[in-house]
Amino acid sequence: MNHPKWEISDVIQKFGNQFLEKHHPNEYQQRVLRALLQCRTSALGGHKEICNCCGKTRISYNSCGNRHCPKCQSTKQAFWIDDLQEKTLSVKHYHIVFTVPHELNTICLLNSGWFYNSLFKATWDTLRTFGYTHFGVEGGAICMLHTWGQNLSLHPHLHCIVPATGISLAGNMKPIGKSGKYLYPVTQLSSVFRGKLMTIIKKELTKKKLWHEHQTICNQAWEKPWNVHCEPALGQPKHIIKYLGQYTHRVAISNQRILDVNDSDVKFLHKDYRDNARQKPTTLPGIEFLRRFCQHILPKGFVKIRYYGIYSSKFRAEQKVQNPKMVIKPKETTQQRINRLTGFDIYKCPFCKKGIMQVVEELPRIRSPDQMPFFSKSFAS
Numbered sequence: 001m002n003h004p005k006w007e008i009s010d011v012i013q014k015f016g017n018q019f020l021e022k023h024h025p026n027e028y029q030q031r032v033l034r035a036l037l038q039c040r041t042s043a044l045g046g047h048k049e050i051c052n053c054c055g056k057t058r059i060s061y062n063s064c065g066n067r068h069c070p071k072c073q074s075t076k077q078a079f080w081i082d083d084l085q086e087k088t089l090s091v092k093h094y095h096i097v098f099t100v101p102h103e104l105n106t107i108c109l110l111n112s113g114w115f116y117n118s119l120f121k122a123t124w125d126t127l128r129t130f131g132y133t134h135f136g137v138e139g140g141a142i143c144m145l146h147t148w149g150q151n152l153s154l155h156p157h158l159h160c161i162v163p164a165t166g167i168s169l170a171g172n173m174k175p176i177g178k179s180g181k182y183l184y185p186v187t188q189l190s191s192v193f194r195g196k197l198m199t200i201i202k203k204e205l206t207k208k209k210l211w212h213e214h215q216t217i218c219n220q221a222w223e224k225p226w227n228v229h230c231e232p233a234l235g236q237p238k239h240i241i242k243y244l245g246q247y248t249h250r251v252a253i254s255n256q257r258i259l260d261v262n263d264s265d266v267k268f269l270h271k272d273y274r275d276n277a278r279q280k281p282t283t284l285p286g287i288e289f290l291r292r293f294c295q296h297i298l299p300k301g302f303v304k305i306r307y308y309g310i311y312s313s314k315f316r317a318e319q320k321v322q323n324p325k326m327v328i329k330p331k332e333t334t335q336q337r338i339n340r341l342t343g344f345d346i347y348k349c350p351f352c353k354k355g356i357m358q359v360v361e362e363l364p365r366i367r368s369p370d371q372m373p374f375f376s377k378s379f380a381s
Contacts, residue, residue, distance in 0.1 A: 004255040008070060008293070011258070011266055012037045015286035022287055029294045032068050039064035039071055045365040053355025059363070068297055070254045077249040078341040080305075084241050087311065091175070092164040092233040093240045094183040098123045098193055099157040099228070103221040107201055107214060108156055113299040114204065116145055116156065122197035123158050124308045129192060130184045131309070135176040137166025140309035142244070145298075148252045150270035151282055152292035159247045161240065164233060167310060182230045190228040198222055248305060252296040261286070 012033050019025070025033070038044050046061035063072050100119065108115040123143060131139035142161045149155035164177040177183040201218065205211040211218075234240050253268060259281055260267040266289040271277045284292070298304060307313065332340070339345050349355040 004258065006258040006261050007255040008253070008258070009037050009039065010261050011286060011289055011293075014261060014263075015290055019287045019290040023291050023294075025294050028300050029297050032066055032297050033290075033294070035064040035066040036069050039066070039069050042363070042366045046363045047359045048361040048363060049357040050360050051349040051352060051355040052358055053349060054352035056349065056351040058350070058357060061363075067249075068251055070251050073249040073251060075338060075342075077245055079337065080248055081241050081245045082337070082341055084244065085237075087316070088237045088241055089163050089165060089310075090237050092177065092235065094162045094164065094177065094233055095231040095243070096127075096160045096162055096183070096189070097157055097229040098126075098160065099155075099226070100197065101221045101224045101226065102155070103217045103224070104201070105154045105156075106217055107205075108154065109295075110210070112147075113302055116147075116298075116302065116304075118197060118200045118204070119145070119156060119158060120306055122193060122200060123160065124306075125196050126189060126193045127160065127162060128309065130189065131166055131176070134184060135166060135174065137168050137174050137176060138309050139163070139166040139176065140311040140315075141307075142311055143306050143308065144244075144247050145304040146247070146250065147296045147298075150273070152252055152284070152289065152296070154292075154295050161234075161244055163310065165310070177233065181232050183233075184230065186228050186230050189230070190226040193228055194222065194226045252293055 016033060016037070020030070040061045040063055042061060044062040044064065046059060049058045049060060050056070051058075063069075065072050067073070067076075098119070104115075120143060124141060127139060127141050131137050140163050144159045145156070146159065147154060147156050162183060164183065165173055165175050168174040198218065198221070202211060205214055205218075234243060257269045258266065259269060264285060265283050266286050267281055267283045269279045270282050272280050309315065335346055347356050349357055
């Protein structure tokens with residue numbers, strides 16, 4: 001795979017200090033940007049390897065591992081998909097997307113962690129209600145938060161994968177969704193979801209004495225049609241897992257989408273959904289690019305993939321007690337697992353394709369923040 005010419009780290013290095021001075025990102029956002037800037041550089045240390053066949057050397061620097069880093073997500077994604085194999089039920093699944101009107105972005109920016117938690121709560125409450133009222137079951141869902149639009153705008157929404165089964169009141173597994181192409185009527189879903197989320201928002205704003213200040217935009221959001229999108233049922237579990245993998249570990253923008261970084265702007269590709277999702281270039285000032293990117297840095301420790309109902313950890317624990325037989329997987333090193341899942345052997349020599357790269361020297365971290373842009377005194381570790 002070809003390495004992209006430009007990366008988010010290039011944007012941070014060029015515009016980081018200007019962004020810091022103008023927008024004053026919080027301490028955690030600064031830490032994330034610093035991690036992305038240092039990823040796979042000498043600042044994080046690494047090791048020197050030599051091939052035992054051709055004698056060529058290679059320097060490998062350590063990754064930052066941050067969940068907002070586009071260079072550190074592919075392995076995590078592969079591991080997550082592998083782990084999900086044993087959790088996914090062998091039934092049809094439906095993909096349902098819950099989106100909120102852009103008027104609520106103002107509310108979101110007041111406290112993003114609270115807003116996203118409220119979005120999860122309203123979404124599951126809606127799905128759970130429909131499971132009982134339409135089929136008389138406790139259903140389940142795997143819900144994944146995305147916060148961005150294609151142009152890096154704030155666009156909070158949840159991708160939900162809902163199994164076509166649930167636990168009946170009698171405690172038995174019962175298939176659902178057989179009668180039609182879609183699991184639930186989207187118009188009704190939208191209406192109930194709107195009511196549940198707006199009730200949570202009004203209660204919180206009233207508690208914080210902010211309701212009158214934000215009542216107008218809340219009324220505007222209420223009056224707009226809300227968009228809950230439901231796709232037809234998906235097929236085999238392996239297809240479902242592959243489908244899920246498209247959404248799980250995405251970040252706001254990948255390095256492959258960045259076309260150019262000059263002294264003032266960043267040009268990148270975006271999909272224009274009003275024109276059949278065609279990819280088109282768009283340009284933002286570098287400081288504005290970083291401001292938008294930071295809107296999508298989730299609060300520290302925030303859980304962006306959640307499991308509900310029959311997919312919850314509590315339900316799975318109960319099932320294990322009732323069915324104690326478990327398949328014990330053979331132990332694997334991280335490298336062995338990467339090789340099994342991706343077919344890529346990180347030890348194989350990239351030069352002669354025959355030998356094995358062997359570590360001969362550990363490279364320490366280089367702590368010299370003052371020599372790097374975006375590492376002013378307030379940013380120094």
